[in-house]
Amino acid sequence: MRNFLAIYQREIKSYFSSPIAYVVIGLFLILAGIFFYLIISNFVQMCMRVDMMAQQYRMAPQKMNVNMMAIRPIMHNLSLFALFFLPLVTMRLYSDEKRTGTIELLMTSPVTNLQAILGKFAAAGTLFLVMLSGTFLYIIFIFLYGNPEFGPIFTGYLGLFLLGLCYVSFGVFFSTLTDNQIIAAVSTFVFILVFWAIGWVSGMLSPALGQTLSNFSLIEHFDDFAKGVLDTKHILYYISFIFIGLFLSFVSIESTRWRGR
Amino acid sequence: MIDVQQVSRYFGDVTAVNDVSFKVEKGEIVGFLGPNAAGKTTTMRILTTYLPATSGTATVAGYDVHEQSMEVRKRIGYLPENPPLYQDMRVKDYLEFVAKIKGVAPAERKKAVDDAMAKTAIGDVSTRVIKVLSKGYKQRVGLAQALVHNPDVLILDEPTVGLDPNQIIEVRQLIKRLAGDHTIILSTHILPEVSMTCERVVIINKGVIVATDTTDGLTKKHAGATRLTVSVDAPVAAVKEKLATIKGVTKVEETSGSEYTTVFVESDKDVEIRPEVAKIVVANNWPLYEIKAEDVSLEDVFLHLTTKEEGTVS
Numbered sequence: 001m002r003n004f005l006a007i008y009q010r011e012i013k014s015y016f017s018s019p020i021a022y023v024v025i026g027l028f029l030i031l032a033g034i035f036f037y038l039i040i041s042n043f044v045q046m047c048m049r050v051d052m053m054a055q056q057y058r059m060a061p062q063k064m065n066v067n068m069m070a071i072r073p074i075m076h077n078l079s080l081f082a083l084f085f086l087p088l089v090t091m092r093l094y095s096d097e098k099r100t101g102t103i104e105l106l107m108t109s110p111v112t113n114l115q116a117i118l119g120k121f122a123a124a125g126t127l128f129l130v131m132l133s134g135t136f137l138y139i140i141f142i143f144l145y146g147n148p149e150f151g152p153i154f155t156g157y158l159g160l161f162l163l164g165l166c167y168v169s170f171g172v173f174f175s176t177l178t179d180n181q182i183i184a185a186v187s188t189f190v191f192i193l194v195f196w197a198i199g200w201v202s203g204m205l206s207p208a209l210g211q212t213l214s215n216f217s218l219i220e221h222f223d224d225f226a227k228g229v230l231d232t233k234h235i236l237y238y239i240s241f242i243f244i245g246l247f248l249s250f251v252s253i254e255s256t257r258w259r260g261r
Numbered sequence: 262m263i264d265v266q267q268v269s270r271y272f273g274d275v276t277a278v279n280d281v282s283f284k285v286e287k288g289e290i291v292g293f294l295g296p297n298a299a300g301k302t303t304t305m306r307i308l309t310t311y312l313p314a315t316s317g318t319a320t321v322a323g324y325d326v327h328e329q330s331m332e333v334r335k336r337i338g339y340l341p342e343n344p345p346l347y348q349d350m351r352v353k354d355y356l357e358f359v360a361k362i363k364g365v366a367p368a369e370r371k372k373a374v375d376d377a378m379a380k381t382a383i384g385d386v387s388t389r390v391i392k393v394l395s396k397g398y399k400q401r402v403g404l405a406q407a408l409v410h411n412p413d414v415l416i417l418d419e420p421t422v423g424l425d426p427n428q429i430i431e432v433r434q435l436i437k438r439l440a441g442d443h444t445i446i447l448s449t450h451i452l453p454e455v456s457m458t459c460e461r462v463v464i465i466n467k468g469v470i471v472a473t474d475t476t477d478g479l480t481k482k483h484a485g486a487t488r489l490t491v492s493v494d495a496p497v498a499a500v501k502e503k504l505a506t507i508k509g510v511t512k513v514e515e516t517s518g519s520e521y522t523t524v525f526v527e528s529d530k531d532v533e534i535r536p537e538v539a540k541i542v543v544a545n546n547w548p549l550y551e552i553k554a555e556d557v558s559l560e561d562v563f564l565h566l567t568t569k570e571e572g573t574v575s
């Protein structure tokens with residue numbers, strides 16, 4: 001535990017003493033803010049149109065569901081932006097240690113590889129949590145001007161967090177494979193993108209295959225969270241995904257010793 | 262303190278270390294000397310548990326590097342060829358981090374860091390960010406890192422490489438000061454370094470140990486020995502034959518690269534053979550171009566040992 005904490009704290013300090021954390025958090029929030037504004041103004045316009053139509057045809061004004069029509073697309077947007085930014089958060093975790101040679105310090109200290117991997121994973125996860133909490137501001141804004149249900153917001157954020165940890169765990173893995181940060185980031189991005197889109201793409205080829213493969217799609221599992229449905233099936237899927245990423249990182253680091261690089 | 266038994270390590274087809282055995286006693290300071298790609302770094306990485314050996318066993322402080330690697334890691338300080346520095350950290354924060362992961366108890370950490378900084382004389386840069394430091398300071402921070410948990414054994418891989426002459430002297434003096442408290446093994450491809458800092462030397466070439474001795478012993482054994490360079494205009498065979506008859510001569514070796522016949526004549530330490538050589542040259546009427554005496558240095562021993570090896574390996 002002490003070693004885990006030592007690694008974790010070092011990584012956190014390293015994020016916040018370099019520009020990377022601020023740039024990533026800042027750009028993520030700006031991008032999220034722009035799309036939040038677009039989605040909300042779109043939603044407001046739609047409400048006004050519906051109201052006008054109702055008046056014209058003398059019907060009772062229809063109630064628009066802010067959760068379904070605004071918050072759900074916002075959650076989907078955030079899940080995509082996280083995909084852009086999290087590989088930048090995880091890319092240096094191991095590749096930089098390899099490039100500068102500090103890996104030799106780490107791997108000749110009485111710290112197990114598991115402690116080191118978990119410490120790094122947790123640090124990147126924490127940074128993601130900070131990114132996500134920034135977007136609460138936008139959600140509070142909705143609460144001020146509307147009355148959304150709280151449930152779907154909670155499950156949406158839970159889904160986002162788990163999904164982000166999936167990105168992070170494979171981000172750690174790809175960073176163990178190379179001493180080049182850019183390669184680590186790009187491979188993470190492409191790998192996750194494939195798992196994102198695997199359902200639609202294969203669906204275009206053959207609907208049956210699409211059905212099967214969409215069970216493995218990261219984003220298919222996310223939609224229920226965004227809609228406010230909490231299903232253990234999805235939670236288990238994400239947890240397995242995270243576990244596999246961490247396990248592969250472990251195998252990769254252990255085998256580094258045998259390969260000698 | 263360190264016991265290496267028949268250790269080999271292959272990287273694919275490359276044999277980096279081949280059946281290496283040696284011992285280092287407690288409190289000793291041993292130089293691990295060899296040209297580039299001799300297998301020094303690989304051997305040290307095996308000792309520090311960074312790499313596993315392909316075969317053979319090694320123990321450090323009584324613990325097996327493979328089976329009990331965590332115990333070994335607690336007892337060693339390691340300065341790799343490139344000092345393992347987190348460039349964005351401040352010196353003091355970095356050393357505190359290292360102390361933490363090396364298992365120094367929280368109550369003792371501050372003192373451990375201060376002591377390591379005092380020993381390596383880096384107190385004046387303790388709040389600087391590592392990346393702005395000069396190469397010499399970085400190297401000393403690297404040494405402080407290896408020392409911070411007061412390990413039994415220090416393993417230093419080419420600790421002076423890339424430093425300017427003044428910094429080299431400083432680092433060597435520093436290592437010598439550390440010698441009393443720790444068992445030290447340091448690698449180098451520079452000979453004078455070994456004769457200046459080490460008590461004993463292990464010479465490695467192409468993955469094989471070619472000699473182990475005290476620094477003095479090695480020089481004496483091979484350099485007991487004055488060596489004459491004799492250049493004459495005469496057939497090689499005749500020159501070799503005649504000169505070998507002189508009393509006290511141990512070896513006559515021809516060399517190439519000169520337009521005349523040039524031979525090295527090695528003799529026992531206390532025998533002066535120059536007059537005898539002169540007599541023979543005159544008696545045979547050989548035109549003489551050069552006759553020069555020199556003491557054999559550790560440098561020659563090293564060259565001699567490592568070039569001799571070439572013939573047997575390849």
Ligand SMILES: Nc1ncnc2c1ncn2[C@@H]1O[C@H](COP(=O)(O)OP(=O)(O)O)[C@@H](O)[C@H]1O
Binds near residue numbers: 277299
């Ligand atoms: N990780 C590695 N992968 C492949 N070959 C290696 C690796 N490390 C070292 N070698 C090879 O092993 C030999 C010994 O290298 P090394 O131990 O670094 O020598 P030294 O430190 O004495 O210069 C060299 O031929 C080197 O190319």
Ligand SMILES: [Mg+2]
Binds near residue numbers: 301302303342419
């Ligand atoms: Mg080396």
